[in-house]
Amino acid sequence: MSTPVLFVLGAGPKIGLSVANSFAAKGYKVALAARSFQDGIGEDGYLRLKLDLANTADVEKAFAKVKEAFGIPSVVVYNGAEQVARDPQDPLDGIILEDVNREFAVNAISPLFTAQEAVKGFKQLPSSASRTFIMTGNKLNVFVMPSVLTFGMGKASAAHMVWYASTVYKQQGFKFYYVDERQADGSPTIPVGGPAAGKLYVELAEGKEQGPWDYTFVDGQGYVEFKEP
Template sequence: MSTTPVILILGAGPRIGHSVATKFASKGYEVAVVSRKGSTTITGALALTADFTTPTSIPALFSTVKDHFGAAPSVIVYNAAALTPPSDKDSVLSVASESVDKDLNVNVVSAYVTAQEAVKGWETLPKEVKKTFVYTGNIANVAILPLPMFLTLGMGKAASAYWVGTADAAYKDKGYRFFYADERHEDGKFKGMALDGDAHAEFYAQLAEHDGSVPWQATFVKGKGYVQFK
């Protein structure tokens, strides 16, 4: 088994995903990234393609990563997300049920299956290896965003926050940590499209160290790290 740690990033876009991949590569990790295009500019990284609307596609990604690097990933970042704006801007409930289903597959079900596969892989790694799952969240699990276009995204983030928190409590004694990472402005307000990729990369690298001071609901501010907001 390889002694070099492996990170698997699902949803490797040009901002958060790329920044996280670059950061962990600089820390000596083997890097695997998954996106719709299946491409990367990071030297030595494994680039895979997946459709996150299809949760059954997730297990094969873990098999491929383990076969390629010789070990299961110890750090998993779920950064994929989806939203469908209402067809009628004046009716928040005008999103077709088929679209809700697809978006929830991306925001909740595929993430949940990813966590299941993460745990299976962690059980094959040495006990001393730190095991970390990070879900890229937002404020929607604790606050309603009165913006119709964010409906399915908010539904998914809120639902996933529940199972992430539950998993962290259930597996913490085994040394497995699950985090719902939520970047905020310094006043605690929703960061929206102003999310900072490098800030996520720095914080996710800290989460992978398991210093014990950060709870599962990992709210953070650029340049400060974990900040608790009430």
Template sequence: MTSPVYVVLGAGPGLGLAVARRFAQEGYVAVLAGKSRADAEPLAETLAGEGHQAQGVGVDLTDPAAITGIIAGVGTEHGRIDVLHFNPSAWREKDPLHLTVPELLEDVTLGAGALLPAVQAAHPFFADGARVLVTGSAAADKPSKAAASLGVQKAAVRNLVTSLDATLAPQHRAVAVQVNGVLGREGPFSPPPIAEAMWQAVARPDEEWTPHVAYDG
């Protein structure tokens, strides 16, 4: 396999599909991992219908063993992983007076902790110059009291990216693209321009690399 491989965890019909499309347009094989194969396969079929190489797989992102199995399977099948995109987050409408510790830990496991087994499983398959890409959010700095766990997830995963980048460098790098706005169907915070910003963040040369990029629309 000579084509570069892009893998997105937490793929959905919005931003996940848009970013996968942007990388596919650059010649990447796009592997979209959703909650189930039934969720992911239609996304892959959409890209395939546009002339791209794509496949859909399902994975439970709260299960480290399942993550390891899926990522190792993709790496073995394709012989390489060039971009690992971590896109999930958990939305739970509970403020800090009602959010329980088990609920907080469950959400952080999905929205931040799942990145660890994903990178660990992908690392043996990383091609030269491979990148870890993480979808960040303004919630890391301005959390909503109505969904208190989201800000913790995004602050935690941003912090983790800093450590990952330092650990992977110089052969591989990691970046969190912090989206400082509310996702919408149109305008600067719609999926296509955000996907372009994520492509640009990953495509930067090493001499311009930083582990954090802000997208302000």
């Protein structure tokens, strides 16, 4: 059996690295992509790729590099995010097209094409492989926060994509999750905990069946279904 591969896009020092370390401990080869990286394999054995997720066309190229170096990813994590603060009293004022284009590219369009590339790979992997796509989400798909209007629009769009994919590809054994860490009272966790995400993402990848696509969880408790207003 070949060594499984994890690919994290938008691999920051908190969630991205925690997820990488958690999967590496399970024997995965790890590939990470972020704007701040230079292409190459580090002393930790992780493949790092330079990738600006606002440039959606480069997502396919990044997958090709991972495949060439390590093989086809059986777990793909989209952890990218782009946020522009808005006036909470007047969120439609001062919106600039350039800013919105970048936000939507990172928060909605690149997740779509990342999922597309993930599925291309999943179709080539055996049924014994994890074949799991995970997006680091938040409460903005069900929660109004005017100060992040356009950011929330992007997250809601991506969540909709994950919902569809989790339904359509379930019969093929592919799993899709929009993971949203909460406080015990259902309020958002800001910032999201890296170690908690790392542990949970491994659990989702190791699960045999598709769980709730909108995976709201509390650190130390696991999945919790919240009654949203």
